[in-house]
Structures are given as structure tokens and as C-alpha cells.
Amino acid sequence: MDEEKMVKKEDQEVVRDVGKWEWSELIKKEDWWAIWLGFIILIAGMVIYFPHSGEMKAKIEKANVEWGEAAKRTDAFKTIAWYKLSDAKKKAEARKIKTGKWLSKFTKKPHKWSGNPLGAFVMGKEGAEAKNQKGLEKYEKAKAAEKEAFAAAQEAESRAETAGFKDESLNAEAKSSIAKWRDTHLKASKAKGKTKNKPYNQIGYLIGLGVFFAIFFGIGTAAMGRPVGQFLVAFIFVYLITVLAFTASSQATMKQYGIGYAAWAIIFGMLISNTVGTPKWAMPAVQTEYYIKTGLVLLGAKILFEKIIVIGTAGIFVAWVVTPTVWLITYWFGQKIIKMPSKRLNATICSDMSVCGVSAAIATAAACKAKKEELTLAVGLSLVFTSIMMIVMPIIIKATFPVDKQLVLGGAWMGGTIDATGAVAAAGAFLGEKALYVAATIKMIQNVLIGVIAFFVALYFTTRVEAAETGQKVGLMEIWYRFPKFVLGFIVASIVFSLLYTSYNAEMSGLGRAMIDRGTIKGMSDLFRGWFFALSFVSIGLATNFRELSEHFRGGKPLILYVTGQSFNLILTLTVAYIMFYIIFPGLTATI
Amino acid sequence: MSRDRTSRDIEIPGKEPRSRVRAWGLLIFFSMLIVAFGSVIGPWIQNKIPTMQQIVQIIEERDIDSAAYFYTEIEASDDGEQYIRESIRFSGHKDAKLNFTFLSVVVLSIIILLLGYRFLPND
Numbered sequence: 042m043d044e045e046k047m048v049k050k051e052d053q054e055v056v057r058d059v060g061k062w063e064w065s066e067l068i069k070k071e072d073w074w075a076i077w078l079g080f081i082i083l084i085a086g087m088v089i090y091f092p093h094s095g096e097m098k099a100k101i102e103k104a105n106v107e108w109g110e111a112a113k114r115t116d117a118f119k120t121i122a123w124y125k126l127s128d129a130k131k132k133a134e135a136r137k138i139k140t141g142k143w144l145s146k147f148t149k150k151p152h153k154w155s156g157n158p159l160g161a162f163v164m165g166k167e168g169a170e171a172k173n174q175k176g177l178e179k180y181e182k183a184k185a186a187e188k189e190a191f192a193a194a195q196e197a198e199s200r201a202e203t204a205g206f207k208d209e210s211l212n213a214e215a216k217s218s219i220a221k222w223r224d225t226h227l228k229a230s231k232a233k234g235k236t237k238n239k240p241y242n243q244i245g246y247l248i249g250l251g252v253f254f255a256i257f258f259g260i261g262t263a264a265m266g267r268p269v270g271q272f273l274v275a276f277i278f279v280y281l282i283t284v285l286a287f288t289a290s291s292q293a294t295m296k297q298y299g300i301g302y303a304a305w306a307i308i309f310g311m312l313i314s315n316t317v318g319t320p321k322w323a324m325p326a327v328q329t330e331y332y333i334k335t336g337l338v339l340l341g342a343k344i345l346f347e348k349i350i351v352i353g354t355a356g357i358f359v360a361w362v363v364t365p366t367v368w369l370i371t372y373w374f375g376q377k378i379i380k381m382p383s384k385r386l387n388a389t390i391c392s393d394m395s396v397c398g399v400s401a402a403i404a405t406a407a408a409c410k411a412k413k414e415e416l417t418l419a420v421g422l423s424l425v426f427t428s429i430m431m432i433v434m435p436i437i438i439k440a441t442f443p444v445d446k447q448l449v450l451g452g453a454w455m456g457g458t459i460d461a462t463g464a465v466a467a468a469g470a471f472l473g474e475k476a477l478y479v480a481a482t483i484k485m486i487q488n489v490l491i492g493v494i495a496f497f498v499a500l501y502f503t504t505r506v507e508a509a510e511t512g513q514k515v516g517l518m519e520i521w522y523r524f525p526k527f528v529l530g531f532i533v534a535s536i537v538f539s540l541l542y543t544s545y546n547a548e549m550s551g552l553g554r555a556m557i558d559r560g561t562i563k564g565m566s567d568l569f570r571g572w573f574f575a576l577s578f579v580s581i582g583l584a585t586n587f588r589e590l591s592e593h594f595r596g597g598k599p600l601i602l603y604v605t606g607q608s609f610n611l612i613l614t615l616t617v618a619y620i621m622f623y624i625i626f627p628g629l630t631a632t633i
Numbered sequence: 634m635s636r637d638r639t640s641r642d643i644e645i646p647g648k649e650p651r652s653r654v655r656a657w658g659l660l661i662f663f664s665m666l667i668v669a670f671g672s673v674i675g676p677w678i679q680n681k682i683p684t685m686q687q688i689v690q691i692i693e694e695r696d697i698d699s700a701a702y703f704y705t706e707i708e709a710s711d712d713g714e715q716y717i718r719e720s721i722r723f724s725g726h727k728d729a730k731l732n733f734t735f736l737s738v739v740v741l742s743i744i745i746l747l748l749g750y751r752f753l754p755n756d
Contacts, residue, residue: 112723113723116723116724116725119720119723123719123723126719127715127716127719130715131711131712131715156672227695228694228695231694231695231696234696289667289671290700292671294670294671294672294675294676294679295671295675295700296692296698296699296700297675297679297689297692297693297699298675298699299699299700300700301700301701301702302700303702308667312660312663312664313660316656316657316659316660316663317653317656317657317660318656340703343703343704343705348714349739350730350731350735351714351717351718351721352717352721353721353726353730353735354732354734354735354738357735357738357739357742358738361738361739361742362738362741362742362745365742365745365746365749366745368749369745369746369748369749369753372749372753373753373754376753376754376756377754397702397703398702399702400702400703431688431699432682432684432685432688435684435688436684461700461701461702462701462702462703462704462706462707462710463697463698463699463700463701463702463706463707464699466697466698466699466701466707466709466710467688467691467692467697467699468688469709470691470692470695470697470709471684471687471688471691477709477713478709478712478713478716478717479713479717480713481704481707481709481710481712481713481714482710482713482714482717484704484710485704485710485713485714488703488704490742493742493743493746494746497746497749497750500750501749501750501753505750505753505755506755508755509755509756550722554711554715558705558711559711562705563705567705567706571706574702628726629721629726632720632721632724632726633717633720633721
């Protein structure tokens with residue numbers, strides 16, 4: 042009976058580890074297979090893209106030669122040449138090589154659609170032409186507006202230059218004209234993209250990708266001594282639900298609401314498991330831990346430490362001091378005041394609320410070995426509040442903030458508090474381009490904190506919480522036994538790619554972005570990571586039932602925890618952002 | 634009161650067995666609800682909230698993936714990083730470098746976490 046209970050408990054956990062070490066674990070345990078599989082993808086990315094660093098260097102060099110000197114003429118405002126240089130440098134992306142383009146096509150998720158779901162998979166020549174025609178009118182309009190704004194910007198800049206960039210009012214006029222040109226430029230370039238639709242048929246690629254994933258995860262399954270034949274058959278079912286989840290998240294309205302693949306994967310999984318039931322033959326591929334850990338190792342490669350310097354001390358203070366403070370105080374509040382029944386649920390909610398939503402929740406849940414239902418609940422809370430905050434926060438900022446502080450202070454406030462990156466961008470864009478950039482940058486710096494938080498959570502739960510639960514004193518070896526090993530892969534990936542990113546940048550400014558950000562990460566690890574997380578969320582849904590989920594929600598404690606923590610987060614982030622950007626570093630703020 | 638089980642029932646862990654027809658009926662009903670949200674309810678709510686409408690327009694115009702979970706998934710993060718990095722680089726501002734103040738903040742963040750590790754309750 043006890044054994045039965047134990048098996049049931051283990052089945053509910055996002056990750057689980059047994060407290061002993063054997064060398065055979067390196068090929069028999071999921072944690073290690075997550076590391077091996079994750080690194081196979083990362084190394085493949087390096088092999089594909091790294092030989093192209095010379096081409097990228099040449100592109101950046103060409104941009105510098107063309108625009109570099111002109112861009113340096115003044116620091117009174119950002120000149121047209123400054124923006125031209127920035128645009129030209131941005132074109133250097135390793136993922137744009139032939140193999141990169143093919144990889145992107147091969148791993149592409151279903152396309153955006155509105156009325157007919159078939160549009161997610163197939164679009165004929167006529168459909169593409171109709172879309173292009175529809176976009177053409179808007180593009181022509183946007184192009185004309187850009188041309189006009191560019192002429193005005195050139196004229197204003199020329200006037201400011203004639204005065205040696207020393208006339209304040211002429212400088213301000215030029216700055217404003219250039220800002221207007223950038224706005225129209227952005228609109229025109231996005232409108233242009235909507236006239237470039239090409240026919241597609243994604244079905245063949247999706248089948249090929251499914252076969253690839255089945256073999257990819259099948260190898261580890263076989264090595265771990267699990268029945269690989271059953272896994273392969275079952276994987277078809279899990280993969281189809283995953284494709285369905287991506288299809289739903291690609292629907293126009295769902296995209297506008299910010300309801301992403303994670304939500305749909307859980308919803309579809311739970312809908313099946315709680316109505317007709319998950320078929321028994323599909324269970325061998327319901328492997329939450331396996332997919333999630335592999336995805337997390339890939340996520341580690343994106344935690345690039347040089348990113349935290351981007352917006353200086355002000356930015357890192359908002360993202361790296363407020364966030365852990367909110368995390369710890371909310372966790373303490375959850376344990377001591379509202380007495381959360383589960384420490385792991387408490388930690389997972391603290392992370393998704395204070396760090397960055399779904400990705401932080403996944404990393405924390407895996408690091409503290411939370412139950413599937415606990416991760417589902419935390420993700421659900423985050424998605425609901427993200428949608429609300431995405432709409433309410435810009436309204437509050439517009440209505441209450443002084444006009445001169447709406448963009449930077451408002452952007453920093455939203456970037457530090459709204460959970461999901463996409464929602465941060467949407468809310469920031471509502472206020473203006475500068476707010477969008479500040480908000481997205483603060484969120485990016487906060488994203489990097491995931492690795493640090495996940496490591497501390499794993500350490501705290503391994504050495505403190507589990508020790509208290511089992512009543513055993515934890516020695517160094519015991520820590521090693523229990524420590525979730527995939528976290529090591531996550532950290533190693535982060536360190537290796539941070540070093541590579543920095544060394545490329547040391548070679549030439551912008552080369553790190555071209556080779557790592559827009560090369561191995563965007564052109565390889567990102568292409569697969571989304572699929573792996575979606576597979577794991579489908580698995581969570583297929584193994585979760587409403588009754589158990591509602592038990593975790595009993596008394597509304599998770600909601601109280603989230604609301605209290607987020608309220609504290611909103612107050613502290615706003616206060617600290619104001620102090621940092623307007624009292625301690627006003628010069629930095631003026632530069633942005 | 635639970636009904637008698639039949640061979641046509643579907644068994645779901647933690648739940649009373651339910652008839653196959655009811656189970657499939659529920660699945661179809663909830664699926665239709667999702668379709669209705671995407672095609673009717675969602676757009677209707679959007680039209681009722683002006684701010685939501687404005688945000689949707691911006692999302693469409695700028696092609697923002699509002700469902701993105703990580704910074705590498707949206708172009709705005711890359712654009713923002715480039716914009717701020719280049720702005721600060723050209724101005725030569727000293728507060729955006731890896732200096733003593735910056736490193737102190739990183740150390741402060743780690744100290745906060747270490748304090749949490751030391752003093753958070755185990756129970």
C-alpha cells in the first residue's frame with residue numbers, strides 16, 4: 042500500500058530524483074539524457090553557424106565603414122546616420138545562412154490563421170497573392186509617409202548641423218523629426234513584411250519533425266531501458282496534441298489575447314484526460330520531465346550574462362535587487378502568514394510572479410521538484426494576470442504618470458512586473474517606442490535571473506527543505522545525490538554561451554549578437570525549445586485531473602499569494618525604478 | 634449517489650466512471666466553447682474595450698507576439714537592446730559599464746538570495 046502511494050506521489054512530480062549515485066546514471070537517468078540531448082542540439086548549432094563568423098564580421102565592418110563616421114558627428118541626439126548604422130548592423134545574423142533558413146522552415150510551428158484552421162498548414166499561390174494585395178495598399182501608404190518623414194528629418198538634421206549641433210531648439214526639432222521618421226519607418230517595414238507572403242505547405246515538414254522528435258527522444262528512452270516501441274506509438278498522440286496546441290495559439294484572436302502554446306497544451310491535455318480519458322497506450326510518451334529538462338538545458342544557453350549590463354546600474358537594480366526581494370518576502374508570506382499547504386507551489390508561484398512567468402515557473406518547478414498540478418496552477422495564475430496587467434497598466438500609466446516620465450519610468454515598471462515578455466512588449470508599445478525598448482530590456486535582464494533563482498531554489502530545497510522533510514542531516518555527497526542534475530546542464534550551457542557571446546563581442550562589437558543571439562540560439566536552440574516545452578505541457582495536461590488541481594486551489598491561497606506578492610512587486614518596482622532612473626542616474630535616463 | 638458501472642463507461646483516475654456518450658459530449662462541448670471564444674466571444678470583448686482594441690491594433694501593426702514567454706522570442710527585445718546599447722555607447726555614459734557600482738549591485742542580489750537561503754523557514 043505504502044509502495045503504491047509512493048509510486049503515485051512520484052508520478053505527480055515534475056521532476057524526481059533518487060538519493061543515490063551510480064555511474065550508470067549517466068546513461069540511465071533522464072536528467073543526464075536531458076543534458077546530452079540539449080548539448081547535441083547546441084553543439085550542432087555551433088557546428089552549423091560558427092564557421093560563418095567571417096561573413097558576419099564583414100557585414101558589420103561594412104556597416105561601420107558606411108555609417109560609422111557619420112554616426113559619430115554628435116552626441117546631442119541620435120542622427121539619421123546613427124539609425125542607419127544600427128539598422129545595417131542588425132542585418133548581420135548567422136541564422137540567415139541557407140542551412141539556418143532550412144532549419145527554420147523544418148521546425149516552423151503552424152502559421153497564423155483567422156477563419157479557416159487549414160490556413161495554419163497550407164496556403165496556395167492565390168491565397169498568398171490575395172494577402173499580399175491586401176497588404177500592398179497599407180504598405181504604399183506607410184512607404185509614402187516614411188518618405189515624407191525622412192525628408193523632414195533630413196532637413197531638420199541639416200539645420201541642426203549647420204548650427205554645429207549647438208542650438209538647443211534646433212537639436213530638439215531634429216530629435217523630434219527623427220523620432221517621427223523612425224516611427225513611420227517601423228510601420229513601413231512591418232507593412233512591407235505583409236506584402237511578402239509566399240505559398241506554403243507545412244504538413245510534410247510537421248510529419249518529418251514528428252519523426253525526428255520520436256527518434257531523438259526514442260534514443261534516450263531505449264538507453265534508459267524503457268520500451269521504445271510503445272514510446273514511438275504513444276508519441277504520435279502526444280505530438281498531434283502539441284501541433285493542435287500550436288495551431289490554437291496561432292489563431293489571430295488567441296494571439297491578440299496573448300494565450301500562448303503553454304496554455305493551449307495544458308487545456309487540450311486536461312480536456313482529453315478529464316472527459317474521454319488519456320488512452321493507456323499513449324501514456325509511455327507522457328514524459329513531462331524528459332521534455333521539460335531537455336528544454337531547460339536549451340533555455341540555459343539563452344541566459345547570457347553580458348545582457349545584464351545593457352541598461353547599466355539602474356536597470357540591474359530594478360531587475361536583480363527588487364526581484365529576489367519580492368521572491369523571498371512573498372515566499373515567507375506564503376509559508377508564515379497564509380500557510381500555503383505546499384512549499385513547492387509557493388516557490389513556483391513566487392518565481393512566475395516575480396521573475397518572468399511561464400519560463401521561470403518551469404525552471405523553478407523542475408528545480409524544487411514540484412507536482413504537475415502545482416506547475417499548472419502557477420502557470421494558469423500567471424497567464425490570467427498577465428492578460429489583465431497588459432491592458433490595465435498602460436492605462437494607469439497614461440492617466441497618472443507625468444508625461445515626461447511615462448516612457449522610461451512606465452516602461453521600467455511594466456518590464457519589472459508584467460510576467461510574460463510578449464505582454465510586456467505589447468503594453469510597452471502601447472505607450473511608445475522608448476517605453477517598449479525600456480520595458481523589453483528590463484524584462485530581458487530579469488530573464489537572465491532565472492538561472493540564478495533556479496540554482497538557489499534547487500540548493501534550498503535539496504539542503505534545507507528535503508532535509509527537514511526526511512529528518513536527515515544533509516552531507517556534501519547527499520547534496521550531490523539529490524541535486525537535480527539537469528540544473529548543472531542548464532548552468533554550464535549558460536556559462537559556455539555567455540563566454541562565447543562576450544568573446545565574440547570582444548572581437549568586434551555586435552558579433553556576439555550575430556553569432557550567438559541570432560545564430561546558435563535563435564537559429565537552433567529556440568527552434569526546438571518551444572516544441573519541447575509544448576510537449577511537456579501536453580504531458581502535464583494529459584496526466585492532470587481537475588479534482589487534484591482544485592485541491593491545490595483550496596481556500597484560494599494560491600490566488601491570495603499571487604495577488605499579495607504582485608501588489609508588493611508593483612509598489613517596490615515603481616519606487617525603485619523612480620529612485621534609480623530619476624534620482625540616482627538621471628543622466629543615464631536622459632541618454633535613452 | 635453513484636450510478637451502476639457498465640462496460641461502455643470510461644474510467645478516469647480520481648473520478649466516477651462516466652458513460653462514453655457523456656464523455657465525448659463533454660469533449661465536444663468544451664471544444665466548441667474554445668472555437669466560440671476564438672471566433673465570436675473574443676472579438677466581441679475586444680470591440681467592447683477601447684484600450685484592448687488599441688493594443689490589438691499595435692500588436693498587429695508591429696507584429697508583436699504577445700504570447701512570447703522569453704526575450705529571444707520577440708524582435709522588440711533585440712531592437713530595444715540594440716537601441717539602448719548603442720545610445721549609451723555613443724554618449725559614453727559611465728553608469729552603463731561593468732564598474733564597481735554595477736558589480737556591487739550584482740553582489741547585493743546574491744547576498745539577498747544567500748540571506749533568504751539562510752533564514753527562510755524549512756517548515
